[in-house]
Amino acid sequence: MTSRTPAVPRNNSLRAPAVVLAGVVLIAGVGGTATAAGMIHGKDIKKGTVSSKQIKDATIQAKDLNPAVRAQLDKPVPPPPANPTKAGFTSTVNLALTADVETQVAALALPAGRYAMTATVNLFSQAAGIAECALIAGGEQTSAITTIGANGRQNLSMVLVTELAPASSPRLTCITPGTGAASDATISTLAVAP
DSSP states (O other): OOOOOOOOOOOHHHHHHHHHHHHHHHHHHHHHHHHHHHTOOGGGSOTTOOOGGGSOTTOOOGGGSOHHHHHHHHSOOOOOOOOOOEEEEEEEEEEEEOTTOOEEEEEOOBOSEEEEEEEEEEEEESSOEEEEEEEEETTEEEEEEEEEOTTEEEEEEEEEEEEEOTTBOOEEEEEOSSSEEEEEEEEEEEEOOO
């Protein structure tokens, strides 16, 4: 004869509270996350911790911006400054220089205004010594000084920014230690904003 093990009675009364407790925990977990996400505000975010890389493109609208920022964006954009234009240029091909005599090698007539000027010149001297050129304009002067060898050549350049009165003539003067020549002397100017 086969013996049968008596069946263990099922205790349904113990399972019901466990199922209810599991359901409450599940609902609290899901609802808690949604509640926490809904409670984060801009005041909760530390300044400087969110960068533009972390913001999805096209998600920020004008209404999301600070009023001061909106005011800046509403200002008209000024046009770019006009490109300076060449106001004048002069060049000397070849001019003889007398030893130790200051000689004007280039000049330029300009209307009144503020100008940036550059001057360059190639000097030749038969004698060795100190050679000097000066760019003179608007009561100001800048000079370039060099040592030049006998039968030597030197290229000099100068820059000057100055305000010119009406009927001003910027000029480039040079002096060499020996008889010589100035060639390729140029004065170039650009009008600049005051």
